[in-house]
Amino acid sequence: MKKSTKWKISSFIILIIFFGLIYQKLLTNISVDQEEKYTIENAQIVVNSLSKDLEDNGFNFSKDQEFINKIKNDQSNINEISIVLGRKYFVSTNSNLTAKKISKKIFDIQKKIKFEFKKTKNVKIKSTVIKGKYAFYKPIIIKGKFKGLVIVKNTKETFFKANFSSTFLIFTLIILVGLLILMEIFLPKYQMIVGIALFAISILMINNNIGQKLQKNVDSWNIQKQNLAENFRTKLGITNQISLPKTQITVSQSVKVWNISFILIGTILLLLVYLNVVQRFFETLYEYREAYFYILPAMTGVFLLVFFPFIYGILIGFTDYNLTNFSTNLVTYFTNISNYTFSNFINILKVFNLHDYNNFYFTLIHTIVWTVLNLFFHVTIGVALALLLNNPRLKGRTFFKILLILPWAIPNYITSLIWKGMFHKQFGAINGLLQTLGFQPISWFTQAHTAFIANLVTNVWLGFPFMMIIALGALQSIPKELYEASAIDGSTKWQSFWTVTVPLLRPAMIPAIILGTIWTFNQFNVIYLVSGGGPDGATELLITDAYKMAFEQYRYGYAAAYCIIIFIILLGYGSFTSKISKATQGAYE
Amino acid sequence: MKKRIFVISLFSLMLNMLFSQTQIVLWHSYRGAEKTAINKVVANFNAQNKDVKIKALAVPFDAFPDKITAAIPRGKGPDIFIFAHDRIGGWVEGNVIEPLDYYLDDDISENFVEGAYKPMVYNESLYGLPMAVKSIVLYYNTDLLKNPPKTTDEMIAVAKKFTDPKSGKYGLVYENANYYYNACWMQGFGGRVFDKNNHPIINSPECVRSFQFSQDLFLKDKIVPPEVSNILVTTLFNENKAAMAISGPWFRGEIAKNIHYKVALLPIISETNTRALPFMSSEGVMMSAKSKNKDAAFKVMKYLVNDESAYIMAKIGKQPVANKSVYSHKDIADDPFLPIFKKQIKYSIPMPSIPQMTFVWSPASSAINAVINGESPKKALDKAENTVLKNLKAAGFK
Numbered sequence A: 001m002k003k004s005t006k007w008k009i010s011s012f013i014i015l016i017i018f019f020g021l022i023y024q025k026l027l028t029n030i031s032v033d034q035e036e037k038y039t040i041e042n043a044q045i046v047v048n049s050l051s052k053d054l055e056d057n058g059f060n061f062s063k064d065q066e067f068i069n070k071i072k073n074d075q076s077n078i079n080e081i082s083i084v085l086g087r088k089y090f091v092s093t094n095s096n097l098t099a100k101k102i103s104k105k106i107f108d109i110q111k112k113i114k115f116e117f118k119k120t121k122n123v124k125i126k127s128t129v130i131k132g133k134y135a136f137y138k139p140i141i142i143k144g145k146f147k148g149l150v151i152v153k154n155t156k157e158t159f160f161k162a163n164f165s166s167t168f169l170i171f172t173l174i175i176l177v178g179l180l181i182l183m184e185i186f187l188p189k190y191q192m193i194v195g196i197a198l199f200a201i202s203i204l205m206i207n208n209n210i211g212q213k214l215q216k217n218v219d220s221w222n223i224q225k226q227n228l229a230e231n232f233r234t235k236l237g238i239t240n241q242i243s244l245p246k247t248q249i250t251v252s253q254s255v256k257v258w259n260i261s262f263i264l265i266g267t268i269l270l271l272l273v274y275l276n277v278v279q280r281f282f283e284t285l286y287e288y289r290e291a292y293f294y295i296l297p298a299m300t301g302v303f304l305l306v307f308f309p310f311i312y313g314i315l316i317g318f319t320d321y322n323l324t325n326f327s328t329n330l331v332t333y334f335t336n337i338s339n340y341t342f343s344n345f346i347n348i349l350k351v352f353n354l355h356d357y358n359n360f361y362f363t364l365i366h367t368i369v370w371t372v373l374n375l376f377f378h379v380t381i382g383v384a385l386a387l388l389l390n391n392p393r394l395k396g397r398t399f400f401k402i403l404l405i406l407p408w409a410i411p412n413y414i415t416s417l418i419w420k421g422m423f424h425k426q427f428g429a430i431n432g433l434l435q436t437l438g439f440q441p442i443s444w445f446t447q448a449h450t451a452f453i454a455n456l457v458t459n460v461w462l463g464f465p466f467m468m469i470i471a472l473g474a475l476q477s478i479p480k481e482l483y484e485a486s487a488i489d490g491s492t493k494w495q496s497f498w499t500v501t502v503p504l505l506r507p508a509m510i511p512a513i514i515l516g517t518i519w520t521f522n523q524f525n526v527i528y529l530v531s532g533g534g535p536d537g538a539t540e541l542l543i544t545d546a547y548k549m550a551f552e553q554y555r556y557g558y559a560a561a562y563c564i565i566i567f568i569i570l571l572g573y574g575s576f577t578s579k580i581s582k583a584t585q586g587a588y589e
Numbered sequence B: 001m002k003k004r005i006f007v008i009s010l011f012s013l014m015l016n017m018l019f020s021q022t023q024i025v026l027w028h029s030y031r032g033a034e035k036t037a038i039n040k041v042v043a044n045f046n047a048q049n050k051d052v053k054i055k056a057l058a059v060p061f062d063a064f065p066d067k068i069t070a071a072i073p074r075g076k077g078p079d080i081f082i083f084a085h086d087r088i089g090g091w092v093e094g095n096v097i098e099p100l101d102y103y104l105d106d107d108i109s110e111n112f113v114e115g116a117y118k119p120m121v122y123n124e125s126l127y128g129l130p131m132a133v134k135s136i137v138l139y140y141n142t143d144l145l146k147n148p149p150k151t152t153d154e155m156i157a158v159a160k161k162f163t164d165p166k167s168g169k170y171g172l173v174y175e176n177a178n179y180y181y182n183a184c185w186m187q188g189f190g191g192r193v194f195d196k197n198n199h200p201i202i203n204s205p206e207c208v209r210s211f212q213f214s215q216d217l218f219l220k221d222k223i224v225p226p227e228v229s230n231i232l233v234t235t236l237f238n239e240n241k242a243a244m245a246i247s248g249p250w251f252r253g254e255i256a257k258n259i260h261y262k263v264a265l266l267p268i269i270s271e272t273n274t275r276a277l278p279f280m281s282s283e284g285v286m287m288s289a290k291s292k293n294k295d296a297a298f299k300v301m302k303y304l305v306n307d308e309s310a311y312i313m314a315k316i317g318k319q320p321v322a323n324k325s326v327y328s329h330k331d332i333a334d335d336p337f338l339p340i341f342k343k344q345i346k347y348s349i350p351m352p353s354i355p356q357m358t359f360v361w362s363p364a365s366s367a368i369n370a371v372i373n374g375e376s377p378k379k380a381l382d383k384a385e386n387t388v389l390k391n392l393k394a395a396g397f398k
Helices: A003-028 A051-056 A065-073 A096-110 A166-186 A188-236 A252-274 A277-287 A289-294 A296-317 A330-335 A343-350 A360-389 A397-409 A412-422 A429-436 A448-476 A480-488 A493-521 A524-531 A542-551 A556-583 B002-018 B032-048 B064-074 B085-093 B152-162 B179-188 B205-220 B230-238 B249-254 B294-304 B307-315 B338-346 B355-372 B377-394
Strands: A031-033 A081-084 A136-142 A145-153 A157-159 B022-028 B052-058 B080-084 B128-135 B137-141 B170-173 B242-247 B261-264 B279-287
Touching: A003 A166, A003 A188, A003 A252, A003 A277, A166 A188, A188 A252, A252 A277, A277 A289, A289 A296, A296 A556, A343 A556, A360 A397, A360 A448, A360 A493, A360 A542, A397 A448, A412 A448, A412 A524, A448 A493, A448 A524, A480 A493, A493 A556, A524 A542, A542 A556, B022 B032, B022 B064, B022 B294, B032 B052, B032 B294, B032 B307, B052 B294, B064 B080, B064 B085, B080 B085, B080 B294, B085 B128, B085 B279, B085 B355, B128 B294, B128 B307, B128 B338, B137 B338, B152 B170, B152 B242, B170 B230, B179 B205, B179 B242, B179 B279, B179 B355, B205 B355, B205 B377, B230 B242, B230 B249, B242 B249, B261 B338, B279 B294, B355 B377
Parallel strands: A081 A145, B022 B052, B022 B080, B170 B242
Antiparallel strands: A031 A157, A136 A145, B080 B279, B128 B279, B137 B242, B137 B261
């Protein structure tokens, strides 16, 4: 057998087993939200309707004299006590504390109960009774009158499992491999298309096999559930007043979705195999195994610290992950494909309104203007100062250099807070200066444009030293001979600046500007601490907006979508500028 | 060599077994005097108990709620922690904290000062044992002002006399553009943040009137300095340039030693003849839903709020403790401040603990900021109400 055929066949086998296992795992997470509440309105309940069930399990209200007395002593009417088995419960009644004590009593009794509906053959229930599984209720009868209802409420999910049929799998695999080998011999031209088609068919077959099994389990659960409800109805002798919910779920919908996504992913992977990408990857991995072994710790670190949060953020961005579903099991939530939509992106991008400070496009334009203006001042001030400092005739150059680096060396939140104080309307230094010059004091943070200026001034102060240092380094590396040569050619100082200094500064400055742009685009500290995004969100950047979505409103999904958009913008910018910087690489050549 | 290693490991194993005890991790965000006090309480507990030990960890206040929200659902984080009640709603919905009803043996509500216990209840379950109750009061400089004003008219009159913007002197300093501080007027006028159905009503006529009042204090009466920040309040008060300040118990630690001051209840609002009602936060110890030693954790919680600990928290930590019996102790009853703080709790409203509250802060603060600077209260509050409703809807609340 040829080497490439071996690769193909083994990758087919691996892929099918892999997808089969994933599929099985995913289907396990199909769950039924069992939250049910049985309500009774004007119901005339037969006193001992449910008692037998409970008495069999050692739960007896009539014998529990203390409990009855407590209810009797309570002067006010108890309308309803709802309890959830286990530690999670709540009580609602018009007399709070008494009911709480009663419910604690009930809880203590319930600890002893073993409920009859336990494990059955097909349905696996991952929980014990104490943690709360099944809803039941008990009327509270005082002197023959219906006074209330104890509701034991179930809030847990039920998980279903369907097992992988190994004989079916092996059978499919043998047929698949056989067909592949035949294909290799007789139809070598179309092997790629046929291979992928075969793969798709096997995935469909295996998935449907598991899906059917699961559907059977779910069906039997549904029937049991309905029987239980019917049982309650007949025991209570009530038909219409009590609505017992019917839980119906079907698997077929999710089977379809998973089939499509598996076939898509599988096709891409198979294409890589057919185009020899995978082979080459593993061959290099094997050839340079020592090298890869050495960088393994670093790679693990990068994966955990960079790629994992990155992928997690992207996943969240497509979901509506927020406070209301924060507590759901992460695996359950993220493997449920119906949670993924583009609605976050549509909601962010669909409204275009530049008069609304909170609109995405307003914030985007503000962010761009902010970045461009900042970079302009950073670079011009930085380069100008570098030119001054580069003058050998300047005395105390080191002193000035240290002085000018200071704004950069001090942590920027401290600087931001100092500037915020300096912009205070009455006690701030800036207004003090304006007043001595005869101007009216300005209330900096109450208008959008003055707040913007305050932010800008702060960030220019913070940003120019970096550009200055880069420019200074680049200036010192420009050979003096070039200036001499241009002087001999009769150029003025201005001319030699434009023809010698600027072109030779460019290769050093462009990477610094790209970096500076990304920093300024995401300059969280200054905005957050100086203007706080105010007034009314007018000076908000995209990143501070995203922060507020996530941590003030708990809309994690929406905020992540916001960040994805920021990422795409910066990625576009980065790839655009990398072309420009390539163009300047040749300056020294 | 091998033998030695074996012996050492066996020995350490035995040591481990001998001293195996339950460790309860406690997170708090106390600093300064309060931190000294809580450490003393923890040391006392550890000295008295052999089987359970507390390990206290101070976590910065700003990051505290987010850390709790992130760490506990992932199985990390403390067993118990101390925080104000206002985040309880979100934490209950997020399955972060444990209801305490089952651990309580009897009615403990009588052990606490009036109003301290209620904010810890959410969905009619108890989620924390209150340790301290904090609300804002009126601080006044006794060198500048002999008697505290009883009504707002009196307050404005007194403040006007003292105010002199040219030399930087003001009658009253408080963070007037901060919704939290402003709420004392809003609630005094009868306004509330939410109605009974948890629907935001921040643009009710009462709220509008109270915002008008705040605007007048600044624009018409001119007794409050512009752009008041936390630092400005402290600076002006410490330089004898402010006759009155409105702030909470935390302000005591910031006042310079040479300043003579007292605290008083917030004044009665003359317009409505009702007392100003600030937000009250009840600070309590809560239990992680993921704690592995819940019974031991509850034992620690009960210890933290008992008379002995509460006395230390009040005496050393200068905390307006929630424990009722401490106030009958001579040391605490003679304290010129703590009984006033306790009294103010009566005239206060617990800060809403429902998760919807976090959606109110930002738009409401924008509104008060605009109003202070001359915007019409009705217009600003209508806008804020709409923003809150829009954001709530987008986040999945009905």
